[in-house]
Structure formats: C-alpha cells, structure tokens
Amino acid sequence: MEEEVIKIRELCCTYNTHIALEKVNLDVKKGEFIAVMGPNGGGKTTLLRAIAGMIKPLKGYVKVKGNISYMPQRENINFRIPVKVKDVVMMSIISKTKKFSIVSKIKNEEINSVYWALKVVDMDDYMNKPFTELSGGQQQRVLLARAIATNPDILLLDEPFNGVDLPTQEKIIKILKDLSKKGTTIITVVHNVSPLIHYISRIALLNKKLVAYGKPEEVLTPENTTKVYGIPIPTSVCEEGYIHPLFGDIHG
Amino acid sequence: MKKMLPPFIIRAVIAVFIISLNAAITGTFTVFRNVSFLVAGTAHAALAGAALAIVLEEFGFNMPILVGGIIFAVFAAVIASYASGRGKVGKQEDTNTAIAISFALSMSLAVLFISMVREYAARVWGLLIGDLFLLSYSDLKAMLIATLFVIFVTILFYRVFLYISFDVEAAIASGIKVDIYDYLLLSTIAISVVVIMGGVGAILVFAMFVAPSAIATRFSNSISRVFLLSFLISFASGLLGIALSFILPFSPGAIAGVVVSSTYFISAFVKR
Ligand SMILES: Nc1ncnc2c1ncn2[C@@H]1O[C@H](COP(=O)(O)OP(=O)(O)OP(=O)(O)O)[C@@H](O)[C@H]1O
Numbered sequence A: 001m002e003e004e005v006i007k008i009r010e011l012c013c014t015y016n017t018h019i020a021l022e023k024v025n026l027d028v029k030k031g032e033f034i035a036v037m038g039p040n041g042g043g044k045t046t047l048l049r050a051i052a053g054m055i056k057p058l059k060g061y062v063k064v065k066g067n068i069s070y071m072p073q074r075e076n077i078n079f080r081i082p083v084k085v086k087d088v089v090m091m092s093i094i095s096k097t098k099k100f101s102i103v104s105k106i107k108n109e110e111i112n113s114v115y116w117a118l119k120v121v122d123m124d125d126y127m128n129k130p131f132t133e134l135s136g137g138q139q140q141r142v143l144l145a146r147a148i149a150t151n152p153d154i155l156l157l158d159e160p161f162n163g164v165d166l167p168t169q170e171k172i173i174k175i176l177k178d179l180s181k182k183g184t185t186i187i188t189v190v191h192n193v194s195p196l197i198h199y200i201s202r203i204a205l206l207n208k209k210l211v212a213y214g215k216p217e218e219v220l221t222p223e224n225t226t227k228v229y230g231i232p233i234p235t236s237v238c239e240e241g242y243i244h245p246l247f248g249d250i251h252g
Numbered sequence B: 001m002k003k004m005l006p007p008f009i010i011r012a013v014i015a016v017f018i019i020s021l022n023a024a025i026t027g028t029f030t031v032f033r034n035v036s037f038l039v040a041g042t043a044h045a046a047l048a049g050a051a052l053a054i055v056l057e058e059f060g061f062n063m064p065i066l067v068g069g070i071i072f073a074v075f076a077a078v079i080a081s082y083a084s085g086r087g088k089v090g091k092q093e094d095t096n097t098a099i100a101i102s103f104a105l106s107m108s109l110a111v112l113f114i115s116m117v118r119e120y121a122a123r124v125w126g127l128l129i130g131d132l133f134l135l136s137y138s139d140l141k142a143m144l145i146a147t148l149f150v151i152f153v154t155i156l157f158y159r160v161f162l163y164i165s166f167d168v169e170a171a172i173a174s175g176i177k178v179d180i181y182d183y184l185l186l187s188t189i190a191i192s193v194v195v196i197m198g199g200v201g202a203i204l205v206f207a208m209f210v211a212p213s214a215i216a217t218r219f220s221n222s223i224s225r226v227f228l229l230s231f232l233i234s235f236a237s238g239l240l241g242i243a244l245s246f247i248l249p250f251s252p253g254a255i256a257g258v259v260v261s262s263t264y265f266i267s268a269f270v271k272r
C-alpha cells in the first residue's frame, strides 16, 4: 500500500479577516505529482504555505511526513542584492545546517550538493554570476536548484513556469519528471497544466474550496471549470489518450 | 623633523574610519533590508530615550544618556518591525510607514519628556549634535565598542541576514525564525546609529549610513564589492570633509554630508 505523505483535513486559512481556504480535505501519496490549479486569489499559494507550515490554520490540520522544500513565486525576491548564483542555492542548505556565521565552514559534500543541483537545472556555468543579472527563466531554474539542493522528500512549487520560455519550461518539466520517478512527491501550482498533463497523477482544482481533486479527466469537466473560472474550459484528447485543456482562448 | 598632526585631527580621522566601517556593514544591510528610513527614525527615537534618562536622573536614577537613547531606539525599531509584519508570510505592509509611525510616537514622547526637564533640554538635543573636531577619547571609545559589537553580530549571523534580506518567503519556508533575526538586525542597526550619532552628530550619520551603500549597490555585481565600495566612498568623503574644512568655513561633517549625498544623485545620472 502506498503511504500518505500529506494529509489535510478541514483546513481553513485566513489572512486577517479574509478567508483564503475553506474546509479543504486533501491526501497526497508518496511519489505523487500533483498540479494545483485555480483562478488568481483562489488560495493556491496559501495551500502551499499551509503545507510548508508557514501559516497556522484557523481550523483543521495539515500532517506531513518528510522534509519539504518550497519554491516561492519569484516576485518576493529582493533584486537589489547582487548575490551570486551558487550562494542563492547554498541558502537552502545553510538554513538546514544553521551555519549562519560567516566563519563556520561549509563541508565539501554541501558544496557538492550545490554543484549537483545547479547541474540538474543546467545552470552550473553560471555559478559565479550575480543572480540578479540572469534572465527570468534562468533565475527560475536557479530557484528550482535551491529547492532541490537539500534533497527533499516533498517539493512544493509555486508557478515555476512563470516568465519562462518554452525550451526552459521543457527542461524544468523533465527535471520534475525525473525527480518524481525517483520518488520525490511534487506539488506544483500551474496556470496551464497542458504541458504537464502526461506526468501528473492528480489535479487539485482550488477556489477557496477544493472544487475537485482527482485524475485530469475527472477534474477538467465543464461543470468544474465553470465553477472555478466562470466559464468552461474547452479540452481535447491527444493521441495518447490524455485530456488537454485548451487555455489559449481564455484570459483574465 | 616630522610634523605631527594635532590630536583633534587624528581623532577625526579615526572617527571617519570607524564611521566608514559602520557605513559599510550596517549601511549595506540597511539598504538590502529596505529600511533606509530606519536611520533617520532611530535618531529621533534616541531623543526620547535621552530625555527619559534625564527625567529619571531627577528621581535619583542614574542612566547615561546614550544608554537611554539606545534602549528607546532599539525598542522603536523592534515595534516597527513587528507592526509591519516583516517576519510574516506574504505581502508586508510598507516597513518605512511603520518606522515613520513608530518614530513619530517616540518623537512625541521626546517632546513630553523634554517639557518635563526644560532646563536640561540642551543636553537632550546634544545627542543629535556632534562635531568631528570636538570628539573626546571617550566618544571614540564608545563608537569603537559599538562598532565591534556590530561586526561581531554581523559575523555571527551574516548568512541568515542575507537570506532574510534576499527572500523572506523562502527563508520562512525553510524554518528560519525571520521575525527574530529581523529584530536582531534592526536593533543592531539602531545601536550603531545612536552611538555613532552621539559622537559625530546626526547629519553625518544620516549621510553616511545610507548613501554610500546605495551608491555601491548600483555599481556592484558582488556583495563583497558593495561592502568595499561603501567603505571607500564614506572614508573618502569623510577625509575630503576634514581636508576641505581647513579651506572652507564649514564643519567637516557637513561637507562630507554634501559630498556623499551629491555623489548619490550624480551616480543616478551616470547609471542612466
Ligand atoms: N499576506 C496576505 N495578506 C492578506 N491577504 C492575503 C495575503 N496573501 C494572500 N492573501 C489573499 O488571500 C487570497 C488567496 O491568495 P493566494 O495568494 O493564496 O492566491 P493564489 O491562488 O496563489 O493567487 P495567484 O494566482 O494570484 O498567485 C487572495 O484573495 C489574496 O488577496
């Protein structure tokens, strides 16, 4: 039997008086690859924050087994600081080892994890470049490297394809696919699930409440998408039998 | 025979060196952590502390003015950090607003306390006024101790300060107690500001704690370069201030302030 690594029950989260999540129930099994979808303000980021333990639920609970790594939306970053790419990746390792002092020595294996993670995302040539001078897609890959450098059991990604060109998107998808095959549990927020559809196990459709959770073809029904986005999202079925939402037509 | 510089000039040069160390370290984190307004705000909060120290003196409770200033400045910095929710997840309130309000509060308290000790008001304002050429050795000693403290805290927590400045959200997610480290960082900045101000006066502190690092950040592609450039910019302006004060009828601090602030604005044009 596959074990559940994330168990969410009756989860309610609020910011001040604003309700962001209401009565969410959700289980994730080890090694699953989950896409979280929903409109802007639908509570996707809030769900990831709750899983990562960054916010306290008002009601309900989240139970997690294993280490979590979280790759936040890029807009939180302070782009004025000219920190080097390798130091960005090192940040996740430092927060784990608590080597906060500038004089505490970093082990070779820790440095190697940084190299390894940068190699995975194909950014090892940029190791000594300032992060702020990279393009948006390159930055996104470095942030992914930071998230995987600690070798997490559970990887939470918030719109990892935002501002990323298609080849880079393909690269990131391949990395996620490989990690998922090796048993990493992945939960990613995406607006366009189409490129991922062959690899994900389930979709969570979120609009304050969890509107639907299950296999893509069960979730992406006209009723569900209307409930969440206000209009039905047309879908088509590809040669391999997967359902693909056609996002190009809708906006806003 | 070698001509010795008069001691007051040597003291001024040492002070400029100490200020530049602070400008490089504290100033850089001030800019990185987006709390430029903290420097000016801290100065005002310190006034309330100084005034309170004098009020307490009336009741037979002796506390150095500088210590009163430090306590108030640290307190005001911490409540500003708390109120703006800087250590919390998600969209934060503009920190500089919280700082402005927190220091408006301490300014009001300062006025209240000063009105209670009217005849000593000059001593309170004295905290804001200083001159590079009027420094005593005990001023220098206090500045040096504060600077060593700043260096010590920065060495101990450098990486976590950088992380919370760079990406709060990820720092919180990885289990770092961002609020605690933010209090520590802001308090360290506040202490550095008050002590240096007690020696050389508010104007030089305002000028040296933000502008050099702001200029350096514009022209640096690595963090060590930001530190180094901030140090050099403030040290050079300080020395220039001292040198020019022999030709011009102005105080060295004011000249250095004009130099470094204009450099900031000129660098904005250059970078365009
Ligand atoms: N720090 C915060 N303070 C107050 N309200 C917040 C905060 N963060 C989010 N919210 C509100 O909570 C709701 C859910 O936000 P959340 O960021 O989880 O949505 P999202 O689905 O990730 O949206 P997006 O697609 O825009 O990223 C929104 O209405 C938002 O305005």
Ligand SMILES: [Mg+2]
Pocket: A044, A045, A046, A073, A158
């Ligand atoms: Mg979001």
